[in-house]
Amino acid sequence: MSVSTLGVTVVPRSIPRPLLAATLVGAFCALAVAALRPHVPLLIAATVVCLAVEGVLYRWQRGMLSVFAKSHLDITVRHVLRDLLLVVALLRLGGQDRESAYTPLVGALLACYALHCAIQAASVLVRRTRTLPVLTRNIDASALRLSAAPLLLLRRPGDRLLAYGLPATAGLLATAATADRRWAALGLALSLGLAVLGLCDLLLRLLPGRRPAGEREALEWLDRWLAEYRPTVGLYFSGGTSSAYQANMWLEPLARLEGRPLIVLRERFMVQKLAATDVPVLCLPKVSTLMRLEQSTLRVLIHPSNSGKTSQVLRIPTLLHTFVNHGESDKLSSCNPYAKAYDEVWVAGPAARERYAQAEVGVEDKDVVEIGRPQLDAVQPYSGPPAGAYTTALYAPTWEGWDGNPGNTSVIEAGENVVRALLADPKVRLLYKPHPLTGSVDPRAGAADLRIRELIRAANRERSGARPADDGELARRTVELDRLTSTGFRAAADQTERMLAQSTPEPGRARAVAEATAAWEDAYWASLPEWEHQIVIGVRPTLFSCFNRSDLLVSDVSSVVSDFMASGKPYAVANTSGLAEDVFRKTFPTVRAATVLAPDAAGVPELLASVRDPEKDELARARAELKRHLLGPDEPAAQERFNTAVQQLCWTAQERRARLIPEQRLSDSPEPGPAAASSAASAEPGA
Template sequence: MPTPLSRIPARALVTALLAAAFCAQAVAALRPHIPLLVAATVASLAVEGVLYRWHRGMLSVFAKSHADITVRHVLRDLLLVVALLRLGEQHRETLYTPLVAGLLAFYALHCAIQAVSVLVRRTRTLPVVTRNIDASALRLSPAPPALLRRPGDRLPAFGLPATAGLLATAATDDPRCAALGIALSLGLALLGLYDLLVRLLPSRRPASERETLAWLDAWLAEYRPTVGLYFSGGAASAYQANMWLEPLAQLEGRPLIVLRERFMVQKIGPTDVPILCLPKVSTLMRLEQSTLQALIHPSNSGKTSQVLRIPTLKHTFVNHGESDKLSSCNPYAKAYDEVWVAGPAARERYALAEVGVEDKDVVEIGRPQLDAVQPYAGPPADARGGAADGHRTTVLYAPTWEGWDGNPGNTSVIEAGENVVRALLADPGVRVLYKPHPLTGSVDPRAGAADLRIRELIRAANRERVGEQSRETGELARCSRELDRLTTTTVRASADQVERMLLQSAPEPGRAEAVARATAAWEEAYWASLPEGEHQVVTDLRPTLYACFNRADLLISDVSSVISDFLASGKPYAVANTSGLAEDVFRKAFPTVRAATVLTPDAAGMPELLDAVRHPEKDELVEARAELKRHLLGPDEPTSQVRFNQAVQALCSAAREHQVRMAERLAAELHPTVAARRAAEVPDQRRSVTPQQPAHPA
C-alpha cells in the first residue's frame, strides 16, 4: 500500500493533467482546432475516470476549490459548443440552437433530479434506526439506485452520451451525432427523475416521523425491555461495546442495545439483541415511558449526560477494560448510580483516586468476557525440546496504543517494540503472535512507523523459515463461509439505512447458538491452517484477543487492561517498562505489574523469561499471579457471568423501587386530600421553632 507521501506526486500529476487538458480544450475551441479539441476532450474524460477509480479523495479537494464535477462537466460541454459555433459557417448558430436548448434542458433535469433526490433522502431518514427488530410496519423499501443519489456519479454517467455526441459532431461535422447523444442523456435523466418522483408517492414513501415514533412506543410496549447497553462514540471505538455483547445476551430479562450515532448500527458485532439507534434527544427521552429499568455504560461520551437525565432509569458504568492508568478511574464515573468493577483492586483504585465515587456504589462483578479464557495447563507438550522437536513456545506481543497524554510509558511500541520482537525472533523455538492495538499510531506517528517496522521484521523472519508451507485451507474457507452466512446479511454497497433495516430484521430463533458453534469451528480451523511455528500479525476482527490468549504460552504487553484480562488464564506474562521509572518504583506505581516479569526497553532479560516459561519449576511468580488474579478479577466462583447477572437484577430492582416511590409521591401531590393530610403531618417550621426570649426582659 502506498504511503500518503508517495500519493502526493500522483495526485499532483493528475491535477496537472486535468488542468492542461482543459487549457488545451479552451485553446482548441477558440481557434478552432478540431484534432487538438478531440485529443484534449478525450484526455480530460480519461483523467476523470482515473480520479473516480484511483483518486476519489481528490474529488473533495476539487469541490472545496469550487471546481466540482458539475463545474468541470459544464465547462467541458460549453467548450465543445463554442468550438461548434466557431467553425466558420454562418448558418451554424441556427443549426445548433436546438442542440444547445436540449443540452440546457439536460442540465435543468440534472438539477431537478438533485432536488428530488434530497426530498427522497429526507423521507427515508427516519428518527429511529433498528437492527434485529421487525420494522416492516414502517413501509421500508430498497433504496434508489446510487446514480440517482450521488450527483458526482450521476452527471458523468448521464451526461457522457451528450458530451460524446458533441465531440463526434465536432469531428465529423454531422449534427445528428450531437442530437442523438443529447437525446440519450435527456432520456436517462427523465427516467431517473420519474423513478425518484414515484418514490415520493404516499404509498411508496416510508412512515413519517409521527408514525415512526408511534411505532417505537408500540414496539417498546410489546418487547418490554428491562436492561440496556448504552453506547455512543466514534467508529474506532465500537470494540468497547462489542466486548459486552455476549454477556448482555446471556442476561435474564429482555436486553436492548441503545445507540446514538447512525453509523454505529453497522459497527456493532454479530448479536441477536435488538438494537435501537435514537439520534435525537427528544426521541431518546421516550425511553422514560418504557419498561426499561437500567442502562449499562461501557464508556463515557459527550452524549452520556443526555441519557442520565432520564429519572426512571438506573445507570451503571462497567468500562471497557481495567488497568492502572488514570483513565480507569475517571471522575465522570461519579455521575452514575453504580460503578461495576472486576475485583477489589479497582475498588481500591477508586478510593485512592478520590474522584467522588463512594465505596458503597462500587460493585464487584468480575469480567464476564473472560469466562471463555482457558486456564493455564502448564507448558505445551515437549516444549522443553524446542524447535528441534517441532514444538515452539507461542508468545503473544499485544502492546497498547500511545494514548492522549503523551506519556512515554503508555506504549512499548516506540521504544521497545522492535527490540522485544527481535529478541523473540532470535530464539528458534519461539512463535510470535503480534496483535497491536487498533489505535496504534493515531496520535503519535512514531508509533505507527514502529508498528510497520515490527510487521516487516515478522514477515522477514517468516521468509527465512524454509520448508514451512501453508496447509490446506479448504476447511477454514468452509468455516468462514458458514460464519459469514450466520453473522452477516447480504446488503448491497449502495443500500441506505432504511434498506438495511428491512434486511436486518428479527433474527431466526437459535441463531446465537449456531453462531457460537460456527465461531468455535472457525477458530479451530484457523489455527490448524497455519504452518507450525509461523509467526502471525493479527489485525482482523478474527481471531479475537481472547482466542490469542488461549493459544499463547506467554504474554508481553504494557500497563493496560490486556494484562488484567490475561491473568484469568494464570499464564506467565511480562510488561515492558518504558516509563523511565526504576523497576521497584514501576512495580509500586502499577499494581498489575506485581506478578510480572519486567522487561527493560532493550529486552535484555528475554532468554531468562523464555526459559522460565519452558521450565515451570523455574517460574517463581506462580503464586503471585494467582493472588493478583483474585485481587484484580475476584473469586472464580460464582462465575463472572453469574455475578454480572446478579448485579443487573439488583440494579433493576432498585430502579423499580425508585419508580414506585416516585409514583406514590406524584399521586399524593395530585390528590388534594392526601396532600392536605401530608401537609398536616409535617410540622410548620415557624411553629416548631421555640421563640427566643427577649434580650432585655421588661
C-alpha cells in the first residue's frame, strides 16, 4: 500500500514506529470511549484506524509485532479486545431488553475464536509432518511427496486471524451503525465458514497419503539416492548466517572437479544461503543422519572452515578430511591448531607451509599440500600502468576482528588519513569497499567507516563532469540476473516447499548465473562516470570485480592482499600494529612486496607515482616472487592442482577403507585417473 501525492510516493514503511504505536494505542482508547458512551461515528472511525494500522504493521513493519508481543499485546489480544469492545457497544446501543437477542451472535463470535485455536493446534501438527530429516537442492526428491504450504494457515497466524476475523468485525460494526443484526450474523457466518474450511484443509493434510514422507521413509530414500548418485568428494560446511561466503567461494572449483561432487550442510537455513550451483546439496541436521554417509561411496570431505559441528563428521572412519580454509593471510587464524584434526591441510603456496611449520601447532609438513587458489582465475593479470585519465585506487580494509588487536584493521587509526591522501590527488578515482563486519565488534570502526563515506561523498560533490547516457543496459542486466538468481518460491515458503521448488536439477544454471553476473558488472562499471569515487557495499559488484577495475590496492594484513597478488599490481598495506616497518615486514610475509603506509598515510604520493610510472616501481620483481611464494607456480593451473589433490586423497581413502573393511574391495569406487597417478610428487613436502 502506498499513497501518491503530486507524483511523490509515500511508503508506509517509512512511517516512524513510535508514531504507529501511538496511533494504534490511541485508536484503541478511542474505541473504548466510543463503546462505553456509546458513540457510533467514533466507533466506526476508531475501528477502521485500528484495522488500517494492523495492515501496515503486517505488511511493512513486522518488527513492531514482536514489540507488542513482548508487552503481551499480540495480535490475538488486540483482536479479542477490538471485538469485545464492539460487542459492548452493541449491548449499550441496544439496551438491556435486547441483550438476549445478541446472545447467539456472541456465541458465534466465541466459536470463531475456538476454531482459531483449533486451526493453530492443527497447524503445529502439520508443520511437524513437513519437517523432514534431510533437506536438498538440485536433487529430485519427488518421492518424498513434497507439496506447497498454505502459508496463511501454517506460518502466519496473525495474518490468518486478521483475514478470517475481518468479516465478523465488519458485520459487528455494520450492526452497530444500522441496528440490523443480520449484518453481524452474515459477517460471523463468513468468518465461521472460512475457519471451518481452513481447519478441514489442515486435517486433510494430516492424512497418511497427503503428508510428506516420514522420517524412516525419508532416510531410506536418502540411502537409495546416495547409492544411485555414488558421490566421491564432498564440501562440508557448517556456520552462521553471515558465513555462507566461506562456502560460496569453493562452489565453482568443486563443480569443476572430476568425479561426482556433493555439498553437505548442517544448518537448514544455510541451504538458501548458498550461491547458484549445479552440485547436489544435502542438509543433514542430525548427527545420526550424518552418520549414514559412512555407508556411501563418499571418500573425501573438503572443509573451508572450522566449526563446532566439524568434530561430528570427523568421527566417520571411512572418510578422509582436508582443510582448505576460506582465505589465507598472515594472521594467526590462518594457522589454527584445530587444523591438525584433519588428514591433510591444503594451502595455496609455500608461504602457508612455512606458516604452519613456524607456528608449531601440530600440523606435520607431510600433511600439507599446495594447491594454489582456484578461485583466483577470475582476477585479471597486470597489463601496465593506468591508461586513462584517472588512477583507480581500491581501499579495502578488513574488519577489527575478535581479539582487539589494533593492527587488524586500519579503519580506526589510518582509514581517514588514507582516504584524504588519495582524494587529495585530482587524478585519483577511489573505490572504497569496507569489510561487511566493520563496526560489529568495535564501535570506533563503525564510526570511522561512516566518516570515510562522508569524506568520499563530499569529494564527489566537488567534482563534476559528464555522466554516461543511461541506455537501460544496467537495468536489463539487473532484471536478467535477478531472474536467474531468484529461488522460484514465495518469500515465506517453508523449507519443504523450498525443497520442492529446487528439487529439479537445472544443469548449466551456475554457468548462466556467472555469465549474467559478469555482464551485470560490465554494465555497472560502464554506467558510472570515470571521475566519480565509489562506495562499494553489498554483494555486487564482487571484490574480484573491484580488483580488475583498480590500478592499486590499499588494505590491511588480510586474505584480500593474498588474493590481490594474483593480479601482480602494486599494493600497499597500512601498518597500525605499532611495529617498526622492518619488523612489520618480517612478521608478515605478505607485506614483503608492499608499500608500507604509516597511520598518517604520508607515503601515498610516492605510491601513486610508482603506479603511474613503471620505472619508479621498485617492487615489481618482489611482487612476482612473492606471488609464487603465496600462491604457488602458474603452471600447472590451480584448478588442476586442486583436482589432482582430490583424486589422490580419494585413492588414499579407498585404500584405507579396504583395510578397514576387508570384505569390501570397493570395486564400485572411482579408479584413480591420470591426475591421481601423477599426484604423488605434488603431495610431497615442498611440492
